[in-house]
Amino acid sequence: MGRTTGFLLFITFLGFVDYYLYGVLKNFTRQSWPSISRVFPIVYWSLPIFAILLFVLVFWIFPGQVSPKVRNFAVTAVFILYTAKFLMAILLWLGDLWRFLQYVGQSLFKRSISAGVTSDTPTIPRSAFLTQAALAVGATQIGTMTWGILSGAHDYRVRRVTLRLPNLPKAFEGMTLAQLSDIHTGSFFNKKAVQGGVDLLMAEKPDMVFFTGDLVNNEAIEAQPYIPIFSQVKAPLGVFSVLGNHDYGDYKNWSSIEAKRQNLKDMKQVHRVLGWDLLEDQHRAITLSGESLSIIGIQNWGLGGFAQYGRLDQALQGTEEHAVKLLLSHDPSHWRAQVLAQTDVDVAFAGHTHGMQFGVELGDFKWSPAQFRYKEWAGLYQENNQQLYVNRGFGYIGYPGRVGILPEITLFTLTAS
Numbered sequence: 400m401g402r403t404t405g406f407l408l409f410i411t412f413l414g415f416v417d418y419y420l421y422g423v424l425k426n427f428t429r430q431s432w433p434s435i436s437r438v439f440p441i442v443y444w445s446l447p448i449f450a451i452l453l454f455v456l457v458f459w460i461f462p463g464q465v466s467p468k469v470r471n472f473a474v475t476a477v478f479i480l481y482t483a484k485f486l487m488a489i490l491l492w493l494g495d496l497w498r499f500l501q502y503v504g505q506s507l508f509k510r511s512i513s514a515g516v517t518s519d520t521p522t523i524p525r526s527a528f529l530t531q532a533a534l535a536v537g538a539t540q541i542g543t544m545t546w547g548i549l550s551g552a553h554d555y556r557v558r559r560v561t562l563r564l565p566n567l568p569k570a571f572e573g574m575t576l577a578q579l580s581d582i583h584t585g586s587f588f589n590k591k592a593v594q595g596g597v598d599l600l601m602a603e604k605p606d607m608v609f610f611t612g613d614l615v616n617n618e619a620i621e622a623q624p625y626i627p628i629f630s631q632v633k634a635p636l637g638v639f640s641v642l643g644n645h646d647y648g649d650y651k652n653w654s655s656i657e658a659k660r661q662n663l664k665d666m667k668q669v670h671r672v673l674g675w676d677l678l679e680d681q682h683r684a685i686t687l688s689g690e691s692l693s694i695i696g697i698q699n700w701g702l703g704g705f706a707q708y709g710r711l712d713q714a715l716q717g718t719e720e721h722a723v724k725l726l727l728s729h730d731p732s733h734w735r736a737q738v739l740a741q742t743d744v745d746v747a748f749a750g751h752t753h754g755m756q757f758g759v760e761l762g763d764f765k766w767s768p769a770q771f772r773y774k775e776w777a778g779l780y781q782e783n784n785q786q787l788y789v790n791r792g793f794g795y796i797g798y799p800g801r802v803g804i805l806p807e808i809t810l811f812t813l814t815a816s
Contacts (some may be wrong), residue, residue, distance in 0.1 A: 410451065414482055416488050417447050427530045450477045467616070468588060475798055479544045483537035484493055490536055494529040536774070547756075547800035553592035554801070555599050557808045560779055560788065563746055566722045567815040568690030574636075577605035580750025580808040581613040581792030582629070585621030586799055594628050596793060600808045607636040608677060612643025612699065612729030612752045616796055617651040619665035630673045636685055640675040641696040641727040642666070643751065644705050645796070654774075678727060680710040682718050692723040695744070700737070701730030701751070703772070711737050715744075731775045735788040746786045751759065752776040753792040754804030766802055777804070 421443055431437045457465050457473050562576075577600055587593055600608075611634075615621040622629075632638055646666050653659040670677040678696025685692055695718060697709035709728065718724055724744045728734070731749040738744050754777045758767030768778040773789075778788045791807040 483540040487533040488538040547802035551801035555596040570687035570690040576811040580611040580790035583794035585616035588664040610640035680714045693718040693721040694725040702732040750790045
């Protein structure tokens, strides 16, 4: 299917939704607010027309002149609007289905008692309450998604987790370790808020920091404006990082293979400029008072169509004598596929899912669409003596906000008890 054909089919579908809602809301305004019924058609159809023009300008007429951030906000605006309309349409369609079933039932019942006598067909008007409920659902959806951009996108939360490691050397008892993941600098639109998140992290004064991938969306250049901010992330025992699936530039159409290779080189250089120790299928021994543990980092390895660049076997070489092994691996699916019950890695640290940037977390209860794809998608998991922590992410991609699943800075305390 070509790009234009797909776009036309998409517009046709949205047109059906719009046409249906227009008929319902036109009748509702005529009955409830007759004073605005004359201008209602102009107000209603101006939004779809504006959305179509916006898409044509951004993606067809000026695709090279429009920045990725502007394109993303254009898509987001249309997404929020039509998600609300689609929810309204579903509710109204269900109401119409119920009306139809009532109509059929009453028609059959009336025929059965009329014994062949002709009578008027019963009519069942659409409930004004149902239309009002649909409007409330649509308004709630738009309000929630908009609030997720204005507030949720940078509402950073420090989550404190105690990691119990029976073999932890005494020298590391009580050590603090911070984790950042999925920064996605290419999506940011509020530098001051990002600085606030880094300040929040550094106020915790962690002994070590892990970054588990996706510093950018597609290109290394996206990170340049934020180097002064993230270069502030430092720790006495070091900042260790790995690459995520977005850091390789796999989702961009490059002018040449060499351009893509250069981008990856630039990406690695960014980590060096930040002062972060980028681990590519490697490990580092951290020694305190003659006792050691391993920090292991691999390149991206994921299931479900994601790249599998990482070589865990290579990264583990030379770690045999270390009592505790901590693994940085961007994609949580790697833990169950290659780590759990197949290695002696004590704890794996991942990100990647973002918790879908949407969900509900109340106490110990958590729900997100992410759980339909990933068995481990947010928080701490344990099987036997091995653990996995999935960070909810510092940034965002696609939808430039968060609803319910807020951006995370994780602070771990290591203990043998």
